[in-house]
Amino acid sequence: MNKIYNVGIIGAGVSGVVTALQLAKHGIDSVLFEQGKSVVSGPPFCHLHAGGNLYPDISESQCKLLMKQSIEMARLFPESIDERPTFISVPKTEKYEFNKLEERLDVLVQYYRDLIVEDPANKILGAPEDYYKIYTESDLKVLAQRPSKKQPKSPDEWMTNAIKLIDYNKLKMPVVLVQEYGWNLFRLGAQAQLALNNTPFCDLKTSTNVTKIKDVRTENLDYNWEVSTKNGIYKVNYLVNSSGFKAGEFDELLHLNNARLIEFKAAYVSKWQPITGLIPELIFHGERGTPRGMVQLTPYCDDYYQIHGMTNEITLFVNGLVKSNTNEPQPEFEAGIKQKLTRGWDYEEVKTRTEKAITSVTKFVPTFKSASVGGPPLFGAQQIPGDDPSLRIGEVRFPCKTYARSEIVKASSALTVANQVLNKIQEIGIMPTIKDSGRQNPILESISKDEIDVLAEALAVQRGYPKALSRLLIER
């Protein structure tokens, strides 16, 4: 362990892997520690929030940032993006008015145009004028009469397939189809892991738990940090804490105190009967945490569907959101949640929650009642910096000169964090200043679709999920 690494990264979730890959792109070596067997094995993601349309209450500026960061991540990992649109609706039971959503959509279209002017390669959500399309009740009546299309291409074809299944009498009018795509975590994880294994600039250590970090900055050594694992002590100049919801544990060791929330959530895997054509992701908005919480139905291959229901009986959990205390930067979950995180779920609870999730969809898609449990839930805990649980954009903080803490709330912020870390280590002289960083990463680009297909499937199966979850609905 005599080697001194420029950068040590704790945690190979989406944030840690993207940071390591951006460093490697510029020839900066790192050691990346991950306690799990493979990378990107923490909390799941399935939706590319390119505009924040799943969150009617967040600010316009958060929506724009979500769009920008999502586009950047989609450009980095195109093989993980499922180019199917999202259907957004507001049930009649909700007070939320559609025109508020529409005003924001117009702002987003203009913002998307600006991003394309800045760089034409940003046009990954289709033509700006097609970013969203509104449908009135009479439009839906017409579309409902058209034949389904197995592989829909236009917004009208996607809407035709969807509206034949949805009980739209329950929804306020109009409804909208927006180009927010699916995002496949198995494919992103596979591409990242293959790329990290290929580069000489990252020493990826999976199945390696970091037990302690020691600040040796004042000890006149050639490095600033010692990172302890069961197998030894690693010397690093710059330390990045990207350990997700566990980030507070390392802050605690460094006597740093900052407020954070951690939240445990789950999405459920169901299997339905074959239907005549692909459908978009379906969103039925509702007040979070109430029995009417938002329902989200995410389509996968081979008739698998993932369901989020923002109620305490489905995706959220009683005591699932915990905050830090003064002098205790790492919040603690209660025993039942810790058990789910570490030792897995009781089958009865998987069944009960998945069935409740299916029932929540059935309110709007009556024929979905024939769906059944399709696999274990996708679950995990995430951090939210500060004390506002509705925050959707978290980035990075630099509590001291050679220490960064990643605080992402959505997977889409990972590249922003990586680039901010890169800027910081140039500023303090760990790497020379680079002129043009370029948007893409050749190490990722060198990985073929076939390699991603194989490893993504293996990762899904290894983690106990149907292999269909590793594929895209819309093959690239």
Ligand SMILES: Cc1cc2nc3c(=O)[nH]c(=O)nc-3n(C[C@H](O)[C@H](O)[C@H](O)COP(=O)(O)OP(=O)(O)OC[C@H]3O[C@@H](n4cnc5c(N)ncnc54)[C@H](O)[C@@H]3O)c2cc1C
């Ligand atoms: C149910 C659910 C659905 C979600 N859906 C979406 C979505 O659709 N779109 C979206 O953008 N975001 C979504 N998110 C949020 C997204 O999952 C997170 O923002 C993102 O995964 C966080 O990445 P991260 O790298 O910061 O943390 P993590 O993915 O948690 O990575 C941290 C890593 O550090 C490792 N680690 C921790 N401690 C140690 C240690 N001591 N030693 C070694 N390794 C350690 C962990 O094993 C883990 O792999 C969702 C979250 C949940 C819970």
